[in-house]
Amino acid sequence: MLHEPTKIPQATTKRLPLYYRFIQNFANAGQKRISSQELSEAMKIDSATIRRDFSYLGAFGKKGYGYDVQGLLEFFRKTLDQDEATNVALIGVGHLGSAFLKYNFQRNHNTKIVLAFDTNSPLEGERISGIDTYHPDRIEEKIAEYGIEVVILTVPSRSAQEVTDRLAKTDIKGILNFTPVRIAVPEHIRVQTIDLSVELQTLIYQIKQQ
Numbered sequence: 001m002l003h004e005p006t007k008i009p010q011a012t013t014k015r016l017p018l019y020y021r022f023i024q025n026f027a028n029a030g031q032k033r034i035s036s037q038e039l040s041e042a043m044k045i046d047s048a049t050i051r052r053d054f055s056y057l058g059a060f061g062k063k064g065y066g067y068d069v070q071g072l073l074e075f076f077r078k079t080l081d082q083d084e085a086t087n088v089a090l091i092g093v094g095h096l097g098s099a100f101l102k103y104n105f106q107r108n109h110n111t112k113i114v115l116a117f118d119t120n121s122p123l124e125g126e127r128i129s130g131i132d133t134y135h136p137d138r139i140e141e142k143i144a145e146y147g148i149e150v151v152i153l154t155v156p157s158r159s160a161q162e163v164t165d166r167l168a169k170t171d172i173k174g175i176l177n178f179t180p181v182r183i184a185v186p187e188h189i190r191v192q193t194i195d196l197s198v199e200l201q202t203l204i205y206q207i208k209q210q
């Protein structure tokens, strides 16, 4: 049903988790089918975009019927690997990092922070919000031991590249970067940067344009 992943535009890929969450809500409410219009109203994304996104994914709604909710749910679950757990590590347990450890993606049962690092933690490790936390001197060893695939980076800017260089020597596949630094990585690692000041500026710019 799914096309070659390379053919799916990045903007569509970014919306997939959002679709999955909304479709789950509709399924939980007992809804059997859904139109692109209904999804559009719930998600505040225009219905043409939704139809185009779904057609990229090989999901075609029937006229006057819409999409089968269970079918979509199963499709997104598979596509987003929800059946396969992803072990996540967090580096930098400061203001932002400790909030993430406490939150720990409670809505998403298969994505969990299972390991953390902070320069204030001892070599032998400690538990912070129930998570094993070690000194970063043990990054390579512990990341291999815990089978970490994704790292959340919440260290100060000055440490971001140095930590990334060490991560580059491990088998991780992705970094969710909360530092404002444009970190350089080898090709096998994907980076998703979340720069809150950029997001805020974009919002303010859009408000002023209206």
Ligand SMILES: NC(=O)c1ccc[n+]([C@@H]2O[C@H](COP(=O)([O-])OP(=O)(O)OC[C@H]3O[C@@H](n4cnc5c(N)ncnc54)[C@H](O)[C@@H]3O)[C@@H](O)[C@H]2O)c1
Residues within 6 Å of the ligand: 091, 092, 093, 094, 095, 096, 097, 117, 118, 119, 120, 136, 153, 154, 155, 156, 157, 159, 163, 178, 179, 180, 196
């Ligand atoms: N606090 C926020 O609201 C916020 C918002 C957006 C982005 N950020 C960014 O997130 C990052 C963290 O911000 P913060 O406010 O939590 O900072 P913080 O100083 O409170 O926390 C940083 C933590 O990283 C640890 N650390 C330092 N060097 C390290 C290393 N090499 N390895 C492992 N741990 C190390 C420190 O001991 C500290 O606990 C910064 O880059 C900041 O720009 C923060």
